[in-house]
Amino acid sequence: MGSVGAKDVPVLLSPEGLRIDGRRLDELRPIRIEAGPLHQADGSAYVEWGANKVMAAVYGPREVHPRHLQQNNKAVIQCKYNMAAFSVDERKRPGLDRRSQEISKVIAEAFESVVFAEEFPRTSIDVYIEVLQANAGTRCAGLVAASVALADAGIPMVDLVPAVAVGKISGQIALDLKKEEDNFGEADLPMALVPQSGRLVLLQMEGHMTPDELSKALDLGVEGCKAIYAKMKQALRDRYTVDPLPAEAA
Amino acid sequence: MSQGQRTDHRRRGRGDSSPHPSRDRVLVLPGEELPSQGLKPGTGTYRVGGKVYSSILGLLSPQPPFVQVIPLSGRYIPKPNDVVIGTVTDCQGTFWLLDIGAPRWAPLHMTGTPWDVEIGETEKFLHVRDSVVVRVENLDPTGRIGVTMLGDGLGKLEGGTIVTVSPARIPRVVGRGGSMVETITRLTGAQVAVGQNGRVWINGSPDAILRASEALRLIEEQGQRRGLTERVESYLVSTSTSTDRGPEAAARESAHRDAPVTRVPPVGPADERPDPEALGPGPDEY
Known part of the structure; x- marks a missing residue:
């Protein structure tokens, strides 16, 4: 976040309580989830979330590469989050950077706490997340896509993992920040929930919130996650439900 | 989470008369609570606080004393004698x-x-x-x-090509009592060997390989629908005219096969060269 003159800061919240894209504080951006778009991978998913476009592919359980990462009692979960060079308007320098390494790590750790990795000792479950277009909240979109892809790959796990970011704009707690809100807002709090147990498996924060704001933000985020959870399940149902086509129709 | 592994699609694929799963089974997703009155958690499930949940995407299939979920996707999980x-x-x-x-x-x-x-x-x-x-x-x-x-x-x-389908689809590739494989070999003249891990070996003329792979693609895409054998049959019949390959041609071709091929893969030095006469004007790349 570079330094910006005060007059450059857009009005993030109108007097009527509407945000720059017309949403209310507790509204999500529109989400579309597709399960199984890639045939090569064992499981895959594509997510469009506001202006974010994210593809996830899951391979495995399979042989571990590099070998020394192999664990004798469980599968290792390796995650690679990557932003395409064209995913943002100023070209993103391709390849690993500290940010994508961190996101890969926190997403892999989120999945480690839900996947039944002990069922596949000495193997690797590889999760690839490619951000094709970014507009804030890509780690959440990537996690949602990867979670649907894991289910599509038939990997046993406690539950799907919905994720969403909550933030603070113009002094108010708001659900699912978009780019301008993320850049000019006061705080950003991405989180990922396991609905079955109610546990959070990812929680990060940038900026400042009071304890009261934090607890309000967590409540709002959990509600958001539940809405996203429903969409994730629907995407998987759509992919695997048989359409009741009679035998005669070809 | 490995008990109750006895019942599975593999046995159904070997020609017993269990109904097709999609007709009487419910799709469940990871994290969904399963109805489990008095049943123990079987494959594809886990138990927390007395409740049983699904751990995978699959079809709910109670097999007393277990409640279990049959996977619809995922890698091949080996079983003895596959x-x-x-x-x-x-x-x-x-x-x-x-x-x-x-x-x-x-x-x-x-x-x-x-x-x-x-x-x-x-x-x-x-x-x-x-x-x-x-x-x-x-x-x-x-x-x-x-x-x-x-x-x-x-x-x-030796020779031939390998087509990969989802292991969950293998029962449909085989068909009841091997009927689907039999249909494909009869109508294309290709040799077909089906592995339980989702790999299908096809050998024969380029045209036969092409049509047999297309039939497999059809099974993979529409494996959950009824009347699949008929649909595959009508596809294979409809494509057979272009290269003069009806059931009679298939019968003629079967002369160059070593043995009638059913579920059991043919082995050994199978006839590697496609029958020169059988080579149609079709494209080389397949």
């Missing part, structure tokens, strides 16, 4: 490593082959990228998979 098609990924002194589409590579020891292999001479018999038909012999809790090439219908595959 006949599978593997590809050599590495040659070691006394064994080869095979990729059978399972979570781990499966070692094929030189003593598990019909050949007289000297230590260090494994490469004289199988090279990396060669394909073989083997049987899963034993599994251990750490996930190691032992396979053997000793047995009927096992051996090295």
